[in-house]
Amino acid sequence: MGKNIWELGPPSNSSDSLEELNGYGTMRPRNLISSILSGTPAKNKGLAISNPHDFRMVSAIIDVDIVPETCRRVKLLKHGSDRPLGFFIRDGTSVRVTPHGVERAAGIFISRLVPGGLAESTGLLAVNDEVLEVNGIDVASKTLDQVTDMMVANSSNLIITVRPANQRAPPAPEPARSLPASEHDDDSSRLDQDDQDEVVDLTAATLTDPPDAHTQDDGQILHL
Incomplete structure (x- = not known):
């Protein structure tokens, strides 16, 4: 249900x-x-x-018998109000499991929820959720600007299919190989440095100060 x-x-x-x-x-x-x-x-x-008619539905999880268990289809309703959807989206890299193994591809992600906004009040969307569809249209081949236009056009009755952040596939492990002790130490130091750089980049993309509505900043983050 x-x-x-x-x-x-x-x-x-x-x-x-x-x-x-x-x-x-x-x-x-x-x-x-x-x-x-x-x-x-x-x-x-x-x-x-x-009375029941004093209440109005603002969100719902729909199509639970159709959508895979690892995904969620959320319906957001504004009821003609000027209240914004209240979240930012960004482009990034998605890790997906295919018949050929784990592959990386471009994706669209929720980067931030506005406190008190519609999205945060529902509790159905979270930071780093991957956007898969907007009102039934696959966004796999869409740019960030195109996805933003789709969401704005359907903002009064937005249906967004996401893969929650805790349901995404982990990165593919690298094949094991044996190295001499000195080379192994150098490789470990380089990997640790690479991991640190990746965390810094992800943090910067997620915690960027919010831009004006419907504007794009250097970090490829858009506000809805």
Whole structure:
């Protein structure tokens, strides 16, 4: 089953909405205040809960019976509001398992979530999730600008298929080989330095200061 997330929308005009039950915006005094002034006990009406039509769905996990277990298809709904989607995307390298083994290919990734934005509030997207599809269109051969245009065009009803960061294939191990002790030490030092450089590059791409909306910076990161 899919996972739906709802938020409380503007109150309805029905006579039994939460506000009118408590006397807000009406000429009728509140039960608690009137009971104190008149000395009569207030009626115990129980807990008042907003009507279902006061809520609106903002996100959902859909097509769980179609999408592979290692992927997730998320639907984001803005309901005509000006609220941004609230995440940045970047290009990078994806590691994929194919019939020929593990291969590296270009990919699009979520690089940052805006605090308080729509994407973060759903809890369904995370940093370094790989974007696979936008509204049913494969983005494997798309550039960062093309994917951005696709998301902006469908921002009011965005369906994005991602491979969560914890579901991506690990890098392919290098074939083992025996080396003399001195050569092995030199090779280990070089590998350690390469790993350190890779971590620095990844951190820089992920923690880059956010640019203006729909603009591109030197790190190939775009904000939606």
